[in-house]
Amino acid sequence: MAASHYLHSSCLKNELLPSLATLFPSIAIPSRLLRESLARPINFQRICCSATLTLPDPVQMLEPLDYQTSATPFISIYDTTLRDGAQMVGISLTLADKLKIARALIELGVEYIEGGWPGSNPKDAEFFSVCKAEIMTNKTQTKLTAFGATRRKGTTCDEDKNVQSLITSNADVITIVSKAWDEQVVRVIETSLEENLNMISETVSYLKVQKREVMLDAEHFFDGYFANREYAVGCLKTAAKAGVDVVVLCDTNGGTMPWVVEAVTREVKKELVAWPSVRIGVHTHNDSDMAVANSLAAVKGGATLVQGCMNGYGERTGNANLVSIIANLQAKLKYRCIPPSALSKLAAISALVAEVAGQPHSPSQPFVGCNAFAHKGGIHVAAVRKMRESYNHMDPTIVGNTMRSVVSELSGRGNILDKAERAGLTIDKHIAGSVLARIKQMEKEGCAFEDAGASVDMLIIRRGQHFKRPFQILEFSVISSNRGSQVGDLNSDAEDYGDCQVNQAIVKLKVNDVDQMSAAEGIGPVDALSDALRKALEVHYPQLALIQLADYRVRLLEPADARKGTLSTTRVTIDFVDNKGNKWTTVGAHSSIVEASFRALVDGLEFGIVNCSEDGCNT
Numbered sequence: 001m002a003a004s005h006y007l008h009s010s011c012l013k014n015e016l017l018p019s020l021a022t023l024f025p026s027i028a029i030p031s032r033l034l035r036e037s038l039a040r041p042i043n044f045q046r047i048c049c050s051a052t053l054t055l056p057d058p059v060q061m062l063e064p065l066d067y068q069t070s071a072t073p074f075i076s077i078y079d080t081t082l083r084d085g086a087q088m089v090g091i092s093l094t095l096a097d098k099l100k101i102a103r104a105l106i107e108l109g110v111e112y113i114e115g116g117w118p119g120s121n122p123k124d125a126e127f128f129s130v131c132k133a134e135i136m137t138n139k140t141q142t143k144l145t146a147f148g149a150t151r152r153k154g155t156t157c158d159e160d161k162n163v164q165s166l167i168t169s170n171a172d173v174i175t176i177v178s179k180a181w182d183e184q185v186v187r188v189i190e191t192s193l194e195e196n197l198n199m200i201s202e203t204v205s206y207l208k209v210q211k212r213e214v215m216l217d218a219e220h221f222f223d224g225y226f227a228n229r230e231y232a233v234g235c236l237k238t239a240a241k242a243g244v245d246v247v248v249l250c251d252t253n254g255g256t257m258p259w260v261v262e263a264v265t266r267e268v269k270k271e272l273v274a275w276p277s278v279r280i281g282v283h284t285h286n287d288s289d290m291a292v293a294n295s296l297a298a299v300k301g302g303a304t305l306v307q308g309c310m311n312g313y314g315e316r317t318g319n320a321n322l323v324s325i326i327a328n329l330q331a332k333l334k335y336r337c338i339p340p341s342a343l344s345k346l347a348a349i350s351a352l353v354a355e356v357a358g359q360p361h362s363p364s365q366p367f368v369g370c371n372a373f374a375h376k377g378g379i380h381v382a383a384v385r386k387m388r389e390s391y392n393h394m395d396p397t398i399v400g401n402t403m404r405s406v407v408s409e410l411s412g413r414g415n416i417l418d419k420a421e422r423a424g425l426t427i428d429k430h431i432a433g434s435v436l437a438r439i440k441q442m443e444k445e446g447c448a449f450e451d452a453g454a455s456v457d458m459l460i461i462r463r464g465q466h467f468k469r470p471f472q473i474l475e476f477s478v479i480s481s482n483r484g485s486q487v488g489d490l491n492s493d494a495e496d497y498g499d500c501q502v503n504q505a506i507v508k509l510k511v512n513d514v515d516q517m518s519a520a521e522g523i524g525p526v527d528a529l530s531d532a533l534r535k536a537l538e539v540h541y542p543q544l545a546l547i548q549l550a551d552y553r554v555r556l557l558e559p560a561d562a563r564k565g566t567l568s569t570t571r572v573t574i575d576f577v578d579n580k581g582n583k584w585t586t587v588g589a590h591s592s593i594v595e596a597s598f599r600a601l602v603d604g605l606e607f608g609i610v611n612c613s614e615d616g617c618n619t
Contacts, residue, residue, distance in 0.1 A: 058146020063493065072335045076305040078112040078281065079322055081103050081353065083147050083312035091357050101310075104349045105475035106142045110163050110322075110337035112173060114145040114307075119165035128169040136172075143213070146171035150178045150199040150339055151156060157206040167210055174207050175215040175248075180235040181224030194233060204242035209266040215246040215305075217283060224255045225264055233271050240275040240608040246258075246274070246279060246305055254287030254317065258297035265301030270337070276400055284320045286312060291320035299335070311365065323350045327367040329507050331398050342486040347367030363589060372396065376450070385414050407451045416460070422551075423457050446557050446569035446589030446596075449450045454584035454607040455600070456574075457608050461610060470609045471537060472514065473602060474508040478594055479526045505532040511540055515529055526552065526597045543612040544605060550583065551575035554593065570598040575605045578612060 082098050085091065093101070098115070105113050115131060116124030125607060128146060130616040136144050146169040151160040157162075166174045178186045178200045185196045200216065207214045216239040218224075224232035234249045245594055249265060260564055265280060272278055282305070285290040295306050297450035306329075312321030323346060329335040348367035354361035373396040375384055375614055382388040388403065396403050405418040416432040416439075427435075438459055449456050461467055481502045505528035506519045518536035522528030537546045557569040570593040577583045588599030 019079060020330040021061065022286040035210050037292060051495060057462065058213075072334060074304070075299055076112065076113065076279075076281075077322060077326060077337050078108040078145070078305055078307040079110045079310065079314060080114040080147075080319065081105070081322075081357075082114045083124075083305075084315065084319050085309035085357075086279075088313045088318065091313060091359065095123055095127055095130065097356050098123075099135065101353055102131055104356075105310075106135065106140050106354050107342070107347050108345060109299075109342040110142060112143050112145050114147050114175065115169075115171065115230040117147045118169040118171075119162035121146055125165065127168065127432055128171060132170055132465075143172040143216075145175055146530055147177070150176050150203040151206075153189065153195055153199060158202055163203060163206065167212075171212075173213040173215065175208070175217055176203055177217040178203075178235060179220050179224075180218035180222070180232045180250075182228040182231045184220055184224075185471050193220075197235065200238050201242045204239050204244045210244040214243070215248055215281065216244050217248045217250055217307075219250050220252045222251050222261070223253060233268065236272065237269065237275075240272055240278045244278060247278060248281040248305070248307060249280065249298065249303070250281050251285060251291075252283075253398075254282070254285030254291060256284075256294060258288070258290060259291040261290075261294045262297040262301040265298045276364040279304050281307060283307040285314065285316065286320065287316045287318075291318070292324045292328070295320045295325050296333075299329065311350055311359070311362070313357065313359070321365075323368055324366050327399050331367075332396060343398060344400045364413050367399050368401055370401075370404075373401055375403070375405045376415075377410055378415060382412055382414035385418060385540050403492035416456075419456055420455070420460050423460070425457075425460055425464070427460060427463070431460070434463060435459050441488060442589070446571050447587050448571060449587060450572075452573060452585045452587035453601075455586040455588075455603045458586075458607055468509070470541065470606060472510040472512060476505065476507040476529065476532075476598065478506075478528060479504045480525055486606050504529040505529040507532040507536065509536060522544055525594050526601065529594075529598055530601055533601070537605065537609070541609045544608060546579045546612065547576055547605070547608045548578075549574060549601075550577040550606075552597075557589075570596045570601045574600040576608060578608070584608075584611075 049059065081101060082093065085293070086093050086317065099538035102113055102115070115127050118125040118128055128144065131144060136142070146166050148162050148166045150165050151157045165175075173457065179189060179196055182193055185191060185193055185217075189196070191199075202215055203218065213494070216236070218235055221232055238248055247268075249268065251261065251263075257538070261282070261284075269280060272280070280298075280303045282295055282303045284298075285292040286292075289577065291308070291312070306322075306325055307320070308320035308322035308325055310322055312318040312324075325347060326337050328341070330337045350365070350368040351361045360414055361369070365367045367370055373392055375391060380391045383394065384403065384405075388395075394401060404422070407414045413429055413432040416435050417427065417429070420427045420484065435456075439447075443449065447455070479502070481504075487562070496616065503522050503525050504519065504524065506517065507529065508515065508517045510516075516536055518532045520528055520531035520535055522531050534544055551574070553573045555571045555573075557571055569589055569591055571587065571589045573585060573587050574597070575585050577582060586600040586607065588596040588601075588603070590596040590599065594612070
């Protein structure tokens with residue numbers, strides 16, 4: 001098998017697993033007994049033996065799955081974005097938002113969608129009713145899951161409103177959370193260890209009588225395992241005896257390491273051998289930036305169900321990122337998780353979920369971010385033009401992404417040539433070198449071309465042998481004035497400065513070899529300049545009426561020489577959009593914000609003229 005398929009190197013083989021003296025104090029700290037014993041010499045052999053934990057050989061552990069076999073194993077994907085993901089600070093989903101995300105997840109083909117906790121709020125309760133009626137049909141294999149808890153201590157399932165709400169939700173699957181850490185049983189829910197087991201057993205049995213598929217989320221399982229292995233595993237066995245379908249091992253605090261997760265999962269699988277129909281799942285948090293790795297490790301250890309959230313949303317630092325998990329399992333390790341035809345939708349659905357959740361879609365998100373397969377360094381671009389896999393770990397189209405090169409002062413001629421080819425332009429190395437030199441100079445002056453592709457395109461297009469510029473700016477001026485308070489506003493709070501601002505722009509330009517002058521007023525100086533340009537140009541290029549300024553961003557760059565004082569450079573970036581949603585971006589830089597804005601504005605309008613017609617744009 002190719003070396004690129006392996007996750008380890010010769011040095012990692014020796015250094016991946018820490019010594020027991022390093023490993024076990026950190027993972028044993030949650031146990032009160034062990035915390036107290038830290039003041040005394042620790043018998044690591046005793047701790048290891050009490051947990052009966054066998055850590056796998058690092059080489060064997062990292063050996064990739066032989067995915068050439070025809071019997072490819074299936075891993076169930078359980079999405080909890082609508083419940084656990086919604087607990088992320090900054091996310092607040094409406095009912096309509098939850099329904100949109102549910103539709104996207106069904107399109108992706110995940111096996112389980114956890115819709116929420118119907119006993120916690122009216123919105124979640126309504127979601128199950130609407131989702132079952134409008135979205136979940138006989139055509140989908142996706143199962144709607146309701147989340148809740150075991151019955152409360154000292155009561156019965158018939159009396160527990162939370163348990164009853166799970167049943168009335170009519171969800172296909174019910175997931176209940178229980179404590180698996182003995183210390184939390186006593187100190188957090190304040191009951192006996194025996195009562196906690198009764199709560200698990202009675203709730204699972206009660207729900208199975210209702211003919212539901214039932215999962216048990218064993219909260220803080222890994223912490224509980226090392227605090228009191230017998231009790232933590234006993235919680236799982238109790239659920240298995242009661243008829244549970246899946247036991248989910250939760251790394252709730254997100255502090256466990258991957259090799260520990262794999263080893264513990266293997267041990268749990270052995271412990272549950274008497275219940276072959278009970279599956280093992282995993283639920284990890286990202287507090288140590290290990291959630292995806294821990295999920296994959298659990299699969300290697302025998303888990304056949306993985307819980308997580310789209311884009312890694314979730315409380316604190318987030319849950320396991322299902323986007324990365326699906327891509328790794330199905331594209332890299334060749335497990336089956338979702339329908340093969342859905343894998344190429346992964347990038348688009350990841351972006352859609354981010355938009356609905358009101359979160360920026362991270363450009364650097366593995367597999368699906370716009371920078372995941374972007375190349376900036378000149379050496380890299382030169383290499384991928386000859387051999388795509390030289391700096392790409394996989395074909396990005398498999399997950400619906402694309403490879404791209406960006407242009408900057410770090411670029412080489414290959415970046416320019418690649419950019420030209422993608423824009424459908426033909427240039428030689430001489431022109432590419434000329435464009436590159438100009439870009440390096442402009443970046444020194446303050447421009448940044450990484451996200452301003454339209455400005456790069458215009459630098460290339462203008463150097464074309466037969467290109468004639470659609471217009472030429474001869475001169476322009478802008479007057480920004482304040483006329484003071486208007487008559488009748490003598491008592492205005494704005495009396496010191498006035499509240500009637502006037503911005504007037506005059507532009508002299510040459511169009512079709514004819515000089516002409518245009519003037520306009522606007523809300524601000526840039527708006528006035530834009531209107532003046534459009535007034536002169538739309539007569540000749542009616543496609544400009546379809547183009548709007550979508551966003552305008554300004555950054556003040558610190559001068560290299562502090563003695564320049566206020567003579568800083570201003571970088572202006574402008575986004576343009578046409579009537580069909582096509583978008584392009586330009587950049588300008590100058591010590592004058594008006595000049596910087598005008599340069600970006602001219603690039604954007606000229607790009608629109610070149611690439612658009614009255615029928616639309618080809619960007």
